[in-house]
Amino acid sequence: METTQKSQPTNRFTNWLKTSITSRLVMIGFLTLVLLVPLTFIQNLISERSYRQDEVVNEINQQWGNEVFIYGPILKVPYKTYSEKIVTDKKTKQVFTETNVVINYAYFFPESLNITSNINPETKQRGIYKTAVYNSEIKLNGKFTKPDFSDIEVAESDIIWEKSKIIIQTSNVKGVNKSNLTLNNNTYELSSKYLNQTNLAYNQVAMHTLETKSLTKHPINFNAPTSYAINFNIKGSKQIRFIPTGRQTEARITSNWKTANFIGEFLPYNGDKTSDSGFDAKWKILDLNRPFSQQHFNSLPNLTAFAFGVNFMIPVDEYQKSERSAKYGFLVIGLTFLFFFLIQTLSKINIHPFQYLMIGLALTMFYTLLISISEHSSFLKAYLIAGTSVITLITLYSKTILKTLKFPLFIGISLTTLYAFIFVIIQLENYALLVGSIGLFLILTTVMFISRKIDWNNG
Incomplete structure (x- = not known):
């Protein structure tokens, strides 16, 4: 029971x-x-x-050369400023005024900037992961006009013209195979100077500075337009970008890459930019189209947000x-x-x-x-x-x-x-x-x- x-x-x-x-x-x-x-x-x-995948792609890109990002050319001109300081002599108790000379720098963008670039991409693979890298031929030419110091009222005698330099900032000096610069048919060498940027925002890149020696050897008559021509041969990856520093910037980028993505603040104006054989993209940007001026004093601004260019990354989704x-x-x-x-x-x-x-x-x-x-x-x-x-x-x-x-x-x-x-x-x-x-x-x-x-x- x-x-x-x-x-x-x-x-x-x-x-x-x-x-x-x-x-x-x-x-x-x-x-x-x-x-x-x-x-x-x-x-x-x-x-x-x-x-x-991201880790492997970054390793390949670092070994080959990271993205190409060019900011320039820029004319860097030193000038004198004066500050007065009241000093008291400890022994005699006499009071007098001491004048100190401070060297500051002004940065001037070119009147015109013409960019011509031909990109030859190829695919690199490690295991099952692959990424796009490229060789690029980049030509920059245009002209500078006489710098205008009227905004800060600097006397002509305080401008150190002979110590002026041409500088270019780029994110990739490792991939540079060849570079040369001419000003009014005079050739100058570009040397690398690292600009340390420790507190970078997420979307910013560390920029290296390439600069010439002082223009003392071949003095320039700044009262007349100064023509320039810069040639680069750079290995890169991911993308290529430029900042429209010219008062009028015109760019043309060609490549046989068929899956390119145009990026940045400005897009190509030609409707026939892509074809079965690649792309031929053209830009024309005026100073009225961008919210920054042609001259900057004391420091060079970060203009990354106003760059334009092409993304070559392989779409892997x-x-x-x-x-x-x-x-x-x-x-x-x-x-x-x-x-x-x-x-x-x-x-x-x-x-x-x-x-x-x-x-x-x-x-x-x-x-x-x-x-x-x-x-x-x-x-x-x-x-x-x-x-x-x-x-x-x-x-x-x-x-x-x-x-x-x-x-x-x-x-x-x-x-x-x-x-x-x-x-x-x-x-x-x-x-x-x-x-x-x-x-x-x-x-x-x-x-x-x-x-x-x-x-x-x-x-």
């Missing part, structure tokens, strides 16, 4: 677990939360692989797309479990929690297949292979659980539709929220329509 009394509550609890709708929902909710653990690990794996798809993992697992719950409830077919767990693990395997295959192929091919594999596996597995053919077919079609829906959302940018909201609304409507036949009182 005691054995019978003890077994009756146990049998009731077991029957409740098998037949109760509430118990099934609790079990499905618990398993869904458990499967968030492997989903989190997968998202961390994607982030780790993406970080590794497989990791970003994989990360976005993994964020929908909770939705995929929840909806798939919901499909099986509706089938189980409507057909009275018993599905064990272990079988739910196997289905959930198969769904998480989709993301590991996706990230591993996409590293060696395109995202579309990886998505098709991973999706087809997982859908086929779950459909065949559900055939052994549900016994009939119509329910596994429903599962297969539902998963195919769900994965196709998520793929469309990933590809969209501007309409992703709209399409996603409409899709979820339709899914909710379908579930509400199907679940109307369930007797929820059998809880």
Whole structure:
């Protein structure tokens, strides 16, 4: 009698677990939360692989040469300023005025700046990661006019013209293979002087200064226009940018690279800039188009925000797309479990929690297949292979659980539709929220329509 009394509550609890709708929902909710653990690990794996890619690309770029960013040419002119100081002689107690001479510098941008650059990119690869590097031939020419010191009222005799220099700032001196500068047909050498910038903002780059020696050897008549020509041969990576320092800046950049992206504050004006053979981009920028003047006193301003140029980086968004798809993992697992719950409830077919767990693990395997295959192929091919594999596996597995053919077919079609829906959302940018909201609304409507036949009182 005691054995019978003890077994009756146990049998009731077991029957409740098998037949109760509430118990099934609790079990499905618990398993869904458990499967968030492997989903989190997968998202961390994607982030780790993406970080590794950036690390390898940066290593290649540093060895070859970082981005080319040119700021100049700039005429640097020293001038004298005077400060008076009242000094008292300690012995005689006599008070007198002491005049100190301070050397300051003025920076003048050219009247015209013409930029011509031909870029020859190539692909460098290490393991499964690759990046774009390039050789560039850059020519800068134009003219300087006589510097105007009227804004600070400096006497002509206090301007040290013979100590003037031409300076150019660039982010990449490592990649410079050749450089020369001529002023009025006189050749000058450029020497490197590192400008230490320790507190750089996120989007700023450390700039090196290239400068000539003082123009004493070949004095320049600043009362007449001074023509200049600068030739560079620089190895670089990622992108190439210029700052429009000329009162009128004209630039032309050509290359056989077909996936270039034009960046910066100013875009090319020619509509036929891209073709099947590469690009031929042209810019024309006037001083009225930029919010800075032609002369600066005491210090050279940071004008990084007003640069323009071309980005040569290879568009690699497989990791970003994989990360976005993994964020929908909770939705995929929840909806798939919901499909099986509706089938189980409507057909009275018993599905064990272990079988739910196997289905959930198969769904998480989709993301590991996706990230591993996409590293060696395109995202579309990886998505098709991973999706087809997982859908086929779950459909065949559900055939052994549900016994009939119509329910596994429903599962297969539902998963195919769900994965196709998520793929469309990933590809969209501007309409992703709209399409996603409409899709979820339709899914909710379908579930509400199907679940109307369930007797929820059998809880």
